[in-house]
Amino acid sequence: MTRLGFTRAVLRGEEGRLLAAALLGALALASAAALTATGGALISRAAQRPDTLFTLTFLITGVRALGLGRAALRYVERLLAHDFTFRTLARARTRVYAALVPRGRRLGVQVGAVTHTAHADVDALQNATLRAALPLLAYLLLTAALALAVARLSVPLALGVLGLLLLAGVLAPLAACAPLARLARERAHARAALTAALTDTLHASAETATPQDFSALERTLERADARDNALLAVLTFARESAAAAALLLTLVTVGGAVLSGALPGAWLAAAALGVVTAFDAAAPLAGVPGALADAAGADGRLHALTTAPIGTAAPPRPTRVPDRPDLHLDGVRVRHGDQLVVQDFSLHVPHGRAVALVGPSGAGKTTLARLLVRDLDPDAGAVRWGGVDARHLDPHELHARAALMEQDAPLLSGTLRANLRLADRALPDERLRALLNDLGLAHFDLDGWVGEGGARLSGGERARVALARALLKPSDVLILDEPTAHLDPPAEALALRVIERERQGRTLIIITHRPGPLALVDDVLPVGVLPAGGTSPPAPAPTAPSPAALALTPEAPHGRP
Ligand SMILES: Nc1ncnc2c1ncn2[C@@H]1O[C@H](COP(=O)(O)OP(=O)(O)OP(=O)(O)O)[C@@H](O)[C@H]1O
Numbered sequence: 001m002t003r004l005g006f007t008r009a010v011l012r013g014e015e016g017r018l019l020a021a022a023l024l025g026a027l028a029l030a031s032a033a034a035l036t037a038t039g040g041a042l043i044s045r046a047a048q049r050p051d052t053l054f055t056l057t058f059l060i061t062g063v064r065a066l067g068l069g070r071a072a073l074r075y076v077e078r079l080l081a082h083d084f085t086f087r088t089l090a091r092a093r094t095r096v097y098a099a100l101v102p103r104g105r106r107l108g109v110q111v112g113a114v115t116h117t118a119h120a121d122v123d124a125l126q127n128a129t130l131r132a133a134l135p136l137l138a139y140l141l142l143t144a145a146l147a148l149a150v151a152r153l154s155v156p157l158a159l160g161v162l163g164l165l166l167l168a169g170v171l172a173p174l175a176a177c178a179p180l181a182r183l184a185r186e187r188a189h190a191r192a193a194l195t196a197a198l199t200d201t202l203h204a205s206a207e208t209a210t211p212q213d214f215s216a217l218e219r220t221l222e223r224a225d226a227r228d229n230a231l232l233a234v235l236t237f238a239r240e241s242a243a244a245a246a247l248l249l250t251l252v253t254v255g256g257a258v259l260s261g262a263l264p265g266a267w268l269a270a271a272a273l274g275v276v277t278a279f280d281a282a283a284p285l286a287g288v289p290g291a292l293a294d295a296a297g298a299d300g301r302l303h304a305l306t307t308a309p310i311g312t313a314a315p316p317r318p319t320r321v322p323d324r325p326d327l328h329l330d331g332v333r334v335r336h337g338d339q340l341v342v343q344d345f346s347l348h349v350p351h352g353r354a355v356a357l358v359g360p361s362g363a364g365k366t367t368l369a370r371l372l373v374r375d376l377d378p379d380a381g382a383v384r385w386g387g388v389d390a391r392h393l394d395p396h397e398l399h400a401r402a403a404l405m406e407q408d409a410p411l412l413s414g415t416l417r418a419n420l421r422l423a424d425r426a427l428p429d430e431r432l433r434a435l436l437n438d439l440g441l442a443h444f445d446l447d448g449w450v451g452e453g454g455a456r457l458s459g460g461e462r463a464r465v466a467l468a469r470a471l472l473k474p475s476d477v478l479i480l481d482e483p484t485a486h487l488d489p490p491a492e493a494l495a496l497r498v499i500e501r502e503r504q505g506r507t508l509i510i511i512t513h514r515p516g517p518l519a520l521v522d523d524v525l526p527v528g529v530l531p532a533g534g535t536s537p538p539a540p541a542p543t544a545p546s547p548a549a550l551a552l553t554p555e556a557p558h559g560r561p
Helices: 005-011 015-047 054-151 155-175 177-203 214-259 266-280 283-307 365-372 395-401 416-420 429-438 459-472 489-502 516-520
Strands: 327-336 339-349 354-358 380-385 402-405 477-481 507-511 523-526
Touching: 005 054, 005 283, 015 054, 015 266, 054 155, 054 177, 054 266, 054 283, 155 177, 155 214, 155 266, 155 283, 177 214, 177 283, 214 266, 214 283, 327 365, 339 365, 339 380, 354 365, 354 516, 365 477, 365 507, 395 402, 402 459, 416 429, 416 459, 429 459, 429 489, 459 477, 459 489, 489 516, 507 516
Parallel strands: 354 507, 354 523, 402 477, 477 507
Antiparallel strands: 327 339, 327 380
16 A cells, blocks of 8 residues: 555645645744733833833734734635645545446445545545644744744753653654554444444345444444543643643743843743743644544545556547447356356347346346446456457447346436436436336326435336336447346336337347246347356256247357357
């Protein structure tokens, strides 16, 4: 893993803004310290009842100027810091979304948890900039400036104050980094597990939902928070002790100089108050290690997410998809993890032909469909569209030229119209309504909400909406995975009539366990389950109602050369 790879990619070109905000932050802190120092000097000098008012006037003007200047500096610093943060935040989110989309399927059932964690991680990075990097940079600049200023009074005092400021604001928080990082990891895991458990419970159907024990995860979070607070208390104690030591050192050194007459009395209050105020600037730094620890973990996860290989990456110079393409699978092999799912399978579907892939559950039919639309690349062999290897084609064009109705195809949470127009945004309502009528869904309202994943529709209704969406997509190739599995015989008959009509001029590939759809196809291609040994006879086809249905067999039966 590249160290802070994601952060560096997001910050590229924004370093100037970050430095400018830190510089203004340091100036605002310095003017706060100078304000209290000048105020202290003013009160001390006034208590001495000077004969001339010149010094007092000078100090009063200084207090006013520093008070106004500090507010103005703080305001501009906030503007710059927030501008910087929002720019980088938008950049980070865009990178994450762009990475999530092509990897979404591979995230599997944890998609909710991964999305939630990615959001939290981007927020952690933003927090690290706003609450860690900027205050830390500003504090370091202030420390350097204060040490230089104090060195004019006494070099040993300057070195002492510098050491104590670094101890309070940098060294003590640094020492807490490792335990805070461990706590941050624990919290991130517990939060991800909690989100995953919650998402699973919410998605589970009523009868399978078992009450999950969230309390154990909540307790882990509580324990981490309690230890976090204990560490912060130790840091606060270290900071206050360092401030007290610096104050003592200042009083002794500057007090000695005042008593010996080397310095005017007003310097004592000015130096003591200025030094103590500088330590106040270390207070926000207690959150730095936690924010940095959160951010380091977040960066690692986001870097891994955004650089994880996409199984089906786009070629650098894609070829256009040929017109009226024949489809070929040439000796393809697919593994899902350790499981060999497809072995040396070949298939040729001329353009415009209709074929059915049939075979037992788990034989790999859906996997073959995913290969054809390049949702997956084979581990060996090739998928060709019009003779061109699909890996060389423009993936967007390829997806546009194929319509795939997935098994249990999910609907998006939105209106029926929005779901159907995923096929083609320009489709007029009349066309949508006509197709729904033909599929027996005349009673459906295009403005009706389908619910999350289509939860407000029955299984059969959902399947017909998904079928309509696939049929409406203007494509060369139509792949339907179990298009009638959820339908009763009258609804299936209607669906088959519509498929027959709508598929004209396109290549049709149907995956089915039912005999009905076989009436639509020219060829039935059996796909058998691959045994451990790697060879098996082709699966028997379901009873075929049409003699044409069995006209062709696959070039090589699935996995059995
Ligand atoms: N993303 C995946 N990760 C791991 N294994 C997978 C994945 N997708 C499919 N498989 C496995 O690959 C095998 C073939 O799955 P596939 O969905 O292609 O079968 P199928 O023939 O379409 O089955 P069905 O008729 O039940 O839909 C199965 O054993 C399945 O468990």
